[in-house]
Amino acid sequence: MTIAQQMPKADSHLPDIEATARGLYIDGNWRQSKSGRKIGVTDPSTGALLAAVADATVEDAQASIEAASRAAPGWRSTPPRKRSEILRRCFELMIERSEMLATLISLENGKALRDARGEVAYAAEFFRWNAEEAVRITGEFGIAPSGGNRIIVDYQPIGICLLITPWNFPAAMATRKIAPALAAGCTVILKPASETPLTAYALASIYEEAGVPPGVVNVLTTSEPAQLSAAILTDPRVRKLSFTGSTGVGRLLLTEAAKQIVSCSMELGGNAPFIVFDDADLDAALDGAMVAKMRNAGEACTAANRLYVQSGIYAAFAEGLAKRMAALTVGSGVDALTECGPMITPKAVEKIDRLVADAKAKGARVMCGGEASAGPGYFYPPTVLVDMPEGVEMAHEEIFGPVAPIYRFETEDEVVARANDTEYGLAAYVFTRDAARGLRVSSALEAGMIALNRGLVSDPAAPFGGVKQSGLGREGGQHHGIAEFMEAKYIATSF
Numbered sequence: 001m002t003i004a005q006q007m008p009k010a011d012s013h014l015p016d017i018e019a020t021a022r023g024l025y026i027d028g029n030w031r032q033s034k035s036g037r038k039i040g041v042t043d044p045s046t047g048a049l050l051a052a053v054a055d056a057t058v059e060d061a062q063a064s065i066e067a068a069s070r071a072a073p074g075w076r077s078t079p080p081r082k083r084s085e086i087l088r089r090c091f092e093l094m095i096e097r098s099e100m101l102a103t104l105i106s107l108e109n110g111k112a113l114r115d116a117r118g119e120v121a122y123a124a125e126f127f128r129w130n131a132e133e134a135v136r137i138t139g140e141f142g143i144a145p146s147g148g149n150r151i152i153v154d155y156q157p158i159g160i161c162l163l164i165t166p167w168n169f170p171a172a173m174a175t176r177k178i179a180p181a182l183a184a185g186c187t188v189i190l191k192p193a194s195e196t197p198l199t200a201y202a203l204a205s206i207y208e209e210a211g212v213p214p215g216v217v218n219v220l221t222t223s224e225p226a227q228l229s230a231a232i233l234t235d236p237r238v239r240k241l242s243f244t245g246s247t248g249v250g251r252l253l254l255t256e257a258a259k260q261i262v263s264c265s266m267e268l269g270g271n272a273p274f275i276v277f278d279d280a281d282l283d284a285a286l287d288g289a290m291v292a293k294m295r296n297a298g299e300a301c302t303a304a305n306r307l308y309v310q311s312g313i314y315a316a317f318a319e320g321l322a323k324r325m326a327a328l329t330v331g332s333g334v335d336a337l338t339e340c341g342p343m344i345t346p347k348a349v350e351k352i353d354r355l356v357a358d359a360k361a362k363g364a365r366v367m368c369g370g371e372a373s374a375g376p377g378y379f380y381p382p383t384v385l386v387d388m389p390e391g392v393e394m395a396h397e398e399i400f401g402p403v404a405p406i407y408r409f410e411t412e413d414e415v416v417a418r419a420n421d422t423e424y425g426l427a428a429y430v431f432t433r434d435a436a437r438g439l440r441v442s443s444a445l446e447a448g449m450i451a452l453n454r455g456l457v458s459d460p461a462a463p464f465g466g467v468k469q470s471g472l473g474r475e476g477g478q479h480h481g482i483a484e485f486m487e488a489k490y491i492a493t494s495f
Contacts, residue, residue, distance in 0.1 A: 028214025044110030071215030159239030287454030
């Protein structure tokens with residue numbers, strides 16, 4: 001018996017997992033895969049089977065392209081105000097069902113319920129924000145410098161979009177792409193991660209109820225993502241790829257997209273430095289570190305991966321962080337008391353354990369945690385490492401877990417150089433009471449997003465994205481996010 005079969009259905013706050021997993025969502029219909037195969041979805045807190053979802057084939061992918069293509073002219077010509085109202089209704093329904101969605105996220109992802117609730121609120125906000133942006137898509141009109149003609153610039157939907165999202169934020173990473181795409185007038189094919197597909201299907205039902213027409217949003221799960229993505233990207237009707245995931249997979253997708261010169265937005269890996277200067281407010285820095293490191297139990301691309309603390313405050317910061325980390329309640333995601341849930345898979349725990357073992361072998365000292373839990377479930381305890389030596393693997397590799405390695409530094413120039421010594425450049429954190437220093441260091445850091453004296457950087461109203469090998473393009477923001485799903489058309493006229 002699966003967990004889905006054991007869960008009572010009377011409480012509207014509880015997800016109906018069997019109904020959520022009823023099939024692929026193509027052209028406004030729920031259908032089984034042409035293969036008849038299923039993908040198991042596991043609760044990371046227990047290792048038990050939650051449900052099984054349809055395993056899409058290339059034939060299913062082609063059906064989704066056909067559906068998106070048929071729906072495109074109608075959605076493109078839908079008045080912006082009407083699109084706006086539908087997006088606003090998506091926001092309202094998500095808020096109404098936030099507890100159900102949060103519980104579903106905690107079940108399939110394992111994240112603490114408090115983090116899942118925060119994710120749902122954040123995810124819903126992309127619909128509210130883009131509902132407002134949908135009616136503000138304007139063009140440009142001017143006179144050419146020669147005076148010989150007028151310049152008109154019109155912004156039009158880019159076309160069918162393939163959206164590929166990761167497992168760590170199954171609601172927010174989907175809505176951050178879907179909302180601006182729909183606001184721009186595009187139709188989409190969403191491929192969520194096979195580890196956490198239930199949230200994507202639950203949201204598809206909400207879109208349908210909100211009035212999104214059939215074919216405008218299609219959702220496919222598959223055990224063969226490379227084959228499915230390649231088949232979609234080779235269709236000339238598909239004009240946009242938006243991907244959130246690892247840099248390695250991003251490189252492969254860019255290669256596929258290049259074959260048809262498909263526009264790409266890439267939000268890839270991170271290796272965020274968290275810098276604390278001697279003059280920082282210690283409590284504020286510790287508060288920020290707990291958010292930047294432990295949001296989603298460290299399973300976030302924006303998570304603080306390297307904590308650099310200046311010598312004068314090093315001991316106090318390390319002691320304070322270890323005390324806070326050791327006090328966190330570790331447990332099942334759906335337990336309201338849990339502050340740190342499980343990792344997504346046993347493989348994730350093995351990776352964290354390998355990185356910690358490497359650091360310990362090279363001289364790092366453990367202040368709390370440091371050993372993988374026996375189970376059941378895929379747990380790793382909150383861990384603080386100090387006296388970090390040079391050459392450790394975790395200095396150059398994403399930890400993606402609840403491990404905080406603290407490095408000592410002496411000067412501003414030194415820490416900026418060390419912080420920039422990575423192929424990644426997504427997020428960075430700086431704590432100092434000196435406003436001039438804060439802005440100076442923020443400017444010098446090679447990252448797309450800087451959190452200055454705060455531990456949370458993400459905001460639907462701000463452009464999210466990185467530099468170097470952390471990605472291409474931006475999501476969110478006043479105009480950045482929706483611009484990724486539009487093409488500028490220039491018209492020269494003498495009128």
